[in-house]
Amino acid sequence: MTQSVVVQVGQCGNQIGCRFWDLALREHAAVNKKGIYDEALSSFFRNVDTRNGGDGADIHKGKIFSLKARALLIDMEEGVVNEILQGPLRDVFDSKQLITDVSGSGNNWAVGHQLYGCRYREHIVEKLRRMAEHCDCLQCFFVIHSMGGGTGSGLGTFVLNVLEDEFPEVYRFVTSVYPSGEDDVITSPYNSVLAMKELNEHADCVLPIENESLFSIVSKIHQMTNSGKLGSTLKQNSLLTSSAGSIKTEQEKPFDAMNNIVANLLLNLTSSARFEGSLNMDLNEISMNLVPFPRLHYLVSSLTPLYTLADVNVPSRRLDQMFSDAFSKDHQLIQADPKHSLYLACALLVRGNVQVSDLRRNIERLKPSLHFVSWNQEGWKTGLCSVPPVGHSHSLLALANNTCVKPTFTELKDRFMKLYKKKAHLHHYLHVDGMEQSCFSEAISSLSDLIEEYNQLDATKGAPRTDPSRLKIAM
């Protein structure tokens, strides 16, 4: 069994991270009745004997003493991290696994990346090394951050670079929250495009997230909960947005519901690596199957169901509905419509009481309405994990490598160009040591190239298919 380490950077990254750890504990508590520290737990948690105070030795087997998250919390202002360390999850974090500063990055990628990056590089490396030493077999780093600000965006991508330099064999999965059009941070396009270049070059897989999508999912669930008739029969802890049953008991914060969705995404993504199933899907398999060309590693994710009715007898029809929903644009975590664009590859990770025949039936059913690239007509990667998420009898995570990410990137590019043409706010960036105009031109060029790759693939959509001729053998 392998371990993964979460690196949460910036305000957004840490808030999502916090929800992730809370829900992870909830999930393991539901499965692990005997309180034994098992392999599944070890993928994200260390078991530390804190009886004698101080550092505490790692305990690899037997009873659970104190679970410590394999997490590194980074923020250039103290507010968020302090809150976490004073909140109900304080015992889950190792107080030495933090890097904080006081004044923040002022929504400036250059400050996050160049200034703080240089200042804290050694610290970062040292703490990462320590965490890696605690791992038997470190497989993956999960970086969580937002693209629009300064710390998550700038320092987050700096850390990504460090991960590649120091741990080249370990996979780098990045969960990035992209800014919306009406983002109130004026320079978010600059920050995002500068960060994109780093993601293009240094990430193995990126899961882009957009707040608008999270928000509409939250609204939908809210509607269901308050719609009177069905509201009372919803299982509270099954809501994709809920913290019910987790450690956090106080008033929910405004972004909690949205962040819980992302936390659930990560839990589902790693479920088959942690728990057993008849067809396991490990993290290295996700990268292998969903990334046909190195730079096209942006995966559109969708989660279903959003909630479960308390009615236990879920007929098969509902199960099929779950599959259909995964392909509807209302369930995607970014504003995109994969059904009308071109699929390069698609992965379905099913959890719970679902068998291979259900999977096959639904793939056959949905296939005709989806467009797959000519060289990957049957491009499905499937996984069956026996353990369902809390509150559900089954669930589905769909990951698509699909050209529908293109509009997100083109809009980003347009917003960038609007500012860049007028050289608005540029001086704030160029002031920073190590930043030059070329950083900007290289970044936009990298993004343009990426968009062009998607364009070329889109152009093949609907074109008549000519299979390449096979090798001829002389008899």
Added chain:
Amino acid sequence: MSIVTVQLGQCGNQIGYEVFNAICSDFHSTHGICSKKENESYQEACKERFFSEEKTGVPVARAVLVDMEPKVISQTLSMAARSGHWKYDHQSHFCQKQGSGNNWANGYSVHGPRYRDVIMNLVQKEAEKCDRLSGFFTVMSMAGGTGSGMGAYVTQCLRDAFPTSFILNQVIWPYGTGEVIVQNYNSVLTLSHLYQSSDALLVHENDAIHKICAQLMNIKKISFRDVNQVIAHQLGSVFQPTYSSEGASQYSRSPLGDLMESLVPHPELKMLGLRNIPQMSENSLAYSTFTWPGLIKHLRQMLIAHAKMEEGIDWQVRPPLPGHPVPPKASPNQALHFNTSVANLVVLRGKDVQSVDLGGFRDPALYTSWLNPQEAFHIWKTPRAFNKYEKSASLVSNSQFLLQLMDNVVGKAWNMFASKAYVHQYTKFGIEEEDFLDCFTTLEQVISSYASL
């Protein structure tokens, strides 16, 4: 003589477990069709073949379990131990932590060489437990990374270390609409490499078995466990003890040797398909009776008409009339109406096997011209019934059964290769484009050989 089973990857281990389970369950079956003496003889042979004795009296499967991640093996070991009737040797397994990531190159070029010594040591230990070693039976899927890539490497190692033993690879052909996106690459790489070191490849297709579960076994929600149990049943029906020649007084000591001798006359032609009838749910079995003529007629037509199960057989297909040879098929894509065989083996188990007429299988029209039917057709039988089936007939066929499948998989892989998609994932671990091309060439050659039968 004994067979050592090597279970590779998730699929290999899951199926391997079901195979030993099926064999053990058959061992204990009390159908009373044959005499007590016969039954004891059968059980003796079965035990020698598949199990070694332990002090506690619980038979220990002659198997080595290999996987690059621990979850499946630990499940498999504990399920076997819980059965109470048999178990695995808990020392006889090897696993790592990280898995092969569905990457054939990772399995073959990285994990294989790295763990070669440890694994071969385990195999050596199992081989030494055997009084006489008949050979090796490996179980693996082609779609993933460990079973396929590491499986190919291990097969090579087995060949190097045991040059005079027989090696049979049980290979699982994945569902056509993906379990793994790069399954076509992995399959092409696996098949071409196995062809060099294996004596024969026995293929089971997930799609075909799935249909059997749905239509014959009437299973509503088919799980991989169901699929694996059908496969295990089919394998058991071939490899449980039989008399392999007319008038033999002892159960055959060398099943793998007999198989190879009978079915693989030419090293270029080693793809074997397996059919077993009847196959049905236990409930239906209680109400069904079969006659040998009926079963044999069906089995023969299944062979001729490329049928994968006993329902939906195309009875229109006939062998060519004598004097009217089958026109050579220009391409495998042409509708393959008639299945030409290189060699066939029929295994009969149960009541009245002595009286069965197998003349239909000796028709020279069924076979390719350069072998005469005496050499091309073989029968194994035993009056001892298999599992719960009063009569059971299996066909292991070296024929054009797998031609279409191979052509499809090579076609799809070639299509993907032309766009270079995913190739960087393989070159990362040392499999270059030239290696791919070599594999394609090898397989096109095999396809061509079968097409021109």
